[in-house]
Amino acid sequence: MTEQKKKQKKWSLQYRPGNAEIDAAISSLAKETDLSEIMARLLYTRGYRTAGEVVSFLRQETACLHDPFLMCDVASAVERIAIALERGEKIAIYGDYDVDGVTSVSLLYLYLTELGGDVGYYIPSRMREGYGLSTGAIDRLKECGVQLMITVDTGITAIEEIAYAKSLGIDTVVTDHHECRADLPAACAVVNPHRADDTYPLRSWRALVWCLS
Numbered sequence: 001m002t003e004q005k006k007k008q009k010k011w012s013l014q015y016r017p018g019n020a021e022i023d024a025a026i027s028s029l030a031k032e033t034d035l036s037e038i039m040a041r042l043l044y045t046r047g048y049r050t051a052g053e054v055v056s057f058l059r060q061e062t063a064c065l066h067d068p069f070l071m072c073d074v075a076s077a078v079e080r081i082a083i084a085l086e087r088g089e090k091i092a093i094y095g096d097y098d099v100d101g102v103t104s105v106s107l108l109y110l111y112l113t114e115l116g117g118d119v120g121y122y123i124p125s126r127m128r129e130g131y132g133l134s135t136g137a138i139d140r141l142k143e144c145g146v147q148l149m150i151t152v153d154t155g156i157t158a159i160e161e162i163a164y165a166k167s168l169g170i171d172t173v174v175t176d177h178h179e180c181r182a183d184l185p186a187a188c189a190v191v192n193p194h195r196a197d198d199t200y201p202l203r204s205w206r207a208l209v210w211c212l213s
Contacts, residue, residue: 015045029054071200077173077189080148085117089147093121094133096153104152104175120144133161142168151175156192159185 017023022044030040032051040054048054068074084091091112095105105121112119122137132154138161141149149165149172151158156176162185165172172187177194184190193200 015041025049066201071191071193072195072198073189073191077175077191080171080173080188081112081150084148085112085115088118090145091117091119091148091150092141092144092146093119094137094141094149094151094154095121095123096131097123097126098153100177101153108150108152120146133158133165135161135164138165138168138170141165142170146170148173153177155185155187156180156190156194157185159183162187 015022026037026041026044029035029044029049029051030037033040033054035043035054043054043057048057081091083089093105093108093112095101102123105123109119109121122141124131124134124137133151138149142165147170149170151172151174154176155162155172155174156178157180158174162172162174166186172185173189173191174185174187175191177192180192180194180196182196184195192198193202
């Protein structure tokens with residue numbers, strides 16, 4: 001029972017039907033942007049209240065984003081990945097098995113292969129391996145000749161596993177959006193908007209997606 005209580009979450013409803021003013025604004029937004037009422041409602045509750053804001057978000061216009069190099073360790077991450085591409089090193093993208101993990105793996109894999117990188121990926125089995133990095137998976141990457149591991153959506157608390165990878169000659173670049181502990185992994189770069197020393201204007205997963213893209 002205690003364990004179940006720990007896992008309980010408090011949900012905050014962003015939209016409650018019956019508010020005539022808000023419903024009218026959403027309906028107007030849907031018409032102006034040619035979107036469904038459901039999509040307009042979703043965007044409205046996430047803070048996109050005008051047609052201009054919605055269009056800018058959907059088109060991924062960079063004007064609404066900040067310089068990714070404002071985020072801690074982005075420059076170091078770019079430098080290490082560039083070296084791997086230049087040297088033809090084998091790169092492995094290590095991602096979580098959930099939606100944002102798999103899509104992050106796909107995004108980075110497609111981009112790095114476009115650049116000519118020797119890139120593979122590893123997504124652990126939820127049932128057999130569970131969440132996060134494992135020494136067993138790192139051993140398999142070592143057997144495949146991996147020299148650089150890039151984590152997406154995981155790795156921020158994998159201090160021991162990343163140290164183990166380093167002992168095998170595998171460098172690591174961490175990109176994650178989960179909450180950090182006081183100590184960070186001893187990686188080549190640790191990119192996470194939740195770092196205590198990070199001053200990037202957006203402290204959310206959207207900031208990290210922008211950096212990855």
